Amino acid sequence: MSKYTDRITNYHRGKPLFGDHTDLSTRPLTDTSVSIKGLVSAFDIDEAVGVQLDALGEWIGRSRIVSQPIAGVYFSFDNDGLGWDQGMWQGPYDPGLGFTSLSDDTYRIVLKAKIAIKNWDGQNDSLPPILETALEGSGLKMQIVDNQDMTISVCVFLETDISLVSQELIAAIKQGYLTVKAAGLWAGDIQIPSILTQSVGTKFFGFDMDNEFIVGFDDGAWGVTR
Numbered sequence: 001m002s003k004y005t006d007r008i009t010n011y012h013r014g015k016p017l018f019g020d021h022t023d024l025s026t027r028p029l030t031d032t033s034v035s036i037k038g039l040v041s042a043f044d045i046d047e048a049v050g051v052q053l054d055a056l057g058e059w060i061g062r063s064r065i066v067s068q069p070i071a072g073v074y075f076s077f078d079n080d081g082l083g084w085d086q087g088m089w090q091g092p093y094d095p096g097l098g099f100t101s102l103s104d105d106t107y108r109i110v111l112k113a114k115i116a117i118k119n120w121d122g123q124n125d126s127l128p129p130i131l132e133t134a135l136e137g138s139g140l141k142m143q144i145v146d147n148q149d150m151t152i153s154v155c156v157f158l159e160t161d162i163s164l165v166s167q168e169l170i171a172a173i174k175q176g177y178l179t180v181k182a183a184g185l186w187a188g189d190i191q192i193p194s195i196l197t198q199s200v201g202t203k204f205f206g207f208d209m210d211n212e213f214i215v216g217f218d219d220g221a222w223g224v225t226r
Contacts, residue, residue, distance in 0.1 A: 064107050065101055106166060131178075140169065154179055156173060
């Protein structure tokens, strides 16, 4: 019964046909109200899935379809990083060399990054919060370095073992979907530490520095291009 049947007066409350008629007439209004309220959560970027996330992508300005097929991420036995809970299932229309449509989890991160980029003020000091918001819960951290020569370097740091990080997300980063840069700048290759085990260390090697990104001997690793 709809909420309107609770407002039937005592004179008509004992008449079943009157109650049924009132419910039949007002239930579409109640169902419409409930559906409209559900749109708020259905199109919330943290809860939206499937076509709702695609609709958000149209508003935000970033498609789920990537420019180049993402290869080396399909589920496979005997391949590190592509086993259970790691590799992506190949869809019925995905090409054998790689898929072109991002999964909801990765697409959500890409959209958050796009939103942050649109709100960026262009200052280097405001970049860390943007990257942290976009990559929260992904197992990755990023740092974008301004080389002061119209180029930037993108450094990726692991917060967990590489086997637990989405290979699809790494591929999206390689294609520049999470790169934050000012207009006219060139973004180079993605750099990550050569040691990929969290227990061993996932920071870059460097002299005269000791912070969350760069450390010295025994803990730092050479950067490798991905």
